[in-house]
Amino acid sequence: MTLSHLALAQFRSWPRLALELDARPVAIFGPNGAGKTNILEALSMLSPGRGMRSAAPQDQARRGPEAGWRIRATIDDHAVETGAGPGEGRSVTIDDKPAPQVALGALLRLIWLTPAMDRLWTDAPEVRRRFLDRLTLSFAPGHAEEALAYEKAMRDRNRLLRDEMRDDRWYRVLEARMAEAGAAITRNRQEALARIMQAQAGAETSFPSARLVLLAGDGEADDADPDSIAARLAAMRPRDMAAGRTLTGPHRADLGASWGPQDMPAALSSTGEQKALLLSLILANARALAPERPVVLLDEVAAHLDESRRAALYDEITALPAQAFLTATGRELFAALDGRARFLHVEREGEASALTDEG
Numbered sequence: 001m002t003l004s005h006l007a008l009a010q011f012r013s014w015p016r017l018a019l020e021l022d023a024r025p026v027a028i029f030g031p032n033g034a035g036k037t038n039i040l041e042a043l044s045m046l047s048p049g050r051g052m053r054s055a056a057p058q059d060q061a062r063r064g065p066e067a068g069w070r071i072r073a074t075i076d077d078h079a080v081e082t083g084a085g086p087g088e089g090r091s092v093t094i095d096d097k098p099a100p101q102v103a104l105g106a107l108l109r110l111i112w113l114t115p116a117m118d119r120l121w122t123d124a125p126e127v128r129r130r131f132l133d134r135l136t137l138s139f140a141p142g143h144a145e146e147a148l149a150y151e152k153a154m155r156d157r158n159r160l161l162r163d164e165m166r167d168d169r170w171y172r173v174l175e176a177r178m179a180e181a182g183a184a185i186t187r188n189r190q191e192a193l194a195r196i197m198q199a200q201a202g203a204e205t206s207f208p209s210a211r212l213v214l215l216a217g218d219g220e221a222d223d224a225d226p227d228s229i230a231a232r233l234a235a236m237r238p239r240d241m242a243a244g245r246t247l248t249g250p251h252r253a254d255l256g257a258s259w260g261p262q263d264m265p266a267a268l269s270s271t272g273e274q275k276a277l278l279l280s281l282i283l284a285n286a287r288a289l290a291p292e293r294p295v296v297l298l299d300e301v302a303a304h305l306d307e308s309r310r311a312a313l314y315d316e317i318t319a320l321p322a323q324a325f326l327t328a329t330g331r332e333l334f335a336a337l338d339g340r341a342r343f344l345h346v347e348r349e350g351e352a353s354a355l356t357d358e359g
């Protein structure tokens with residue numbers, strides 16, 4: 001998969017931007033608020049969902065009289081377009097035909113690391129679950145569809161629970177749907193974690209390797225067998241009815257990580273170690289996806305690393321069969337990438353971002 005062209009119109013601080021891309025890492029630098037992260041966010045919209053800022057489409061439109069935004073990209077020989085008009089949800093076209101958002105997952109494998117993820121290991125399980133599903137989606141583009149199917153069946157079952165319905169048939173239909181989608185979700189997640197750990201083990205890297213585990217979040221073993229999931233859901237009906245919602249299942253799962261000879265839990269590690277661990281996962285994810293040439297977005301990663309770690313990161317980035325985009329406030333943070341990357345200088349001109357391509 002190759003992303004060869006990116007164009008933005010009225011996206012956040014960018015009235016317009018057009019970039020022809022090649023295989024080199026892209027190093028984007030400029031002062032705070034210049035619009036660097038907005039470029040990465042635009043790239044993240046080339047995948048299903050709300051992108052790396054989890055933003056509502058209306059907030060992504062450039063403030064001003066023209067309220068709609070648009071992103072165009074060429075991925076291999078496909079023309080991809082996505083955007084939202086005023087008051088509208090996001091739409092996607094692929095080769096000028098309307099397409100569901102989930103179709104983007106199969107066209108381009110995207111992974112990202114943002115400063116908001118610095119607290120990932122100490123944040124709520126929900127935040128880690130979203131991260132886990134992002135990783136999983138990069139390996140299994142169908143994961144988004146399974147998640148939607150699961151959520152829909154669960155919403156319907158929750159309605160039955162709240163209405164205190166005792167009609168067995170409806171429960172059985174919905175629980176069978178949840179069990180099937182839920183088993184697929186768990187399998188996809190387990191496989192993604194296994195592939196990432198495998199990629200960590202096989203690599204020469206200066207970043208720590210993490211032991212990753214999928215946790216059920218409710219003390220129960222994580223289950224990938226539809227029959228036993230359906231049986232558990234049936235047995236849980238009285239408890240779920242009292243709570244008014246489904247209490248167990250993959251929608252409550254969590255991601256555990258530990259590392260080093262003492263098997264140190266990520267949440268107990270230092271800030272720098274937590275960042276290095278995350279970076280290690282993202283790099284392993286990218287290596288595991290090598291045949292697909294993923295796009296890797298690293299927002300403000302350089303600033304948090306000491307010089308030797310930064311040099312190691314750049315060596316790994318340039319060796320990856322991936323298209324990488326990095327941001328930093330100063331060009332000096334990219335000094336070790338001289339001659340190995342393309343440099344884009346972003347500045348603010350009044351209310352709009354502007355770019356100088358330094359080659």
Ligand SMILES: Nc1ncnc2c1ncn2[C@@H]1O[C@H](COP(=O)(O)OP(=O)(O)OP(=O)(O)O)[C@@H](O)[C@H]1O
Binds near residue numbers: 031037060327
């Ligand atoms: N919808 C919008 N319309 C216009 N401008 C916007 C919109 N949303 C955000 N911005 C502006 O974009 C700027 C932030 O851009 P971005 O996050 O890309 O900055 P950055 O260069 O990454 O900065 P930093 O180094 O501080 O992270 C802010 O000035 C913000 O006001």
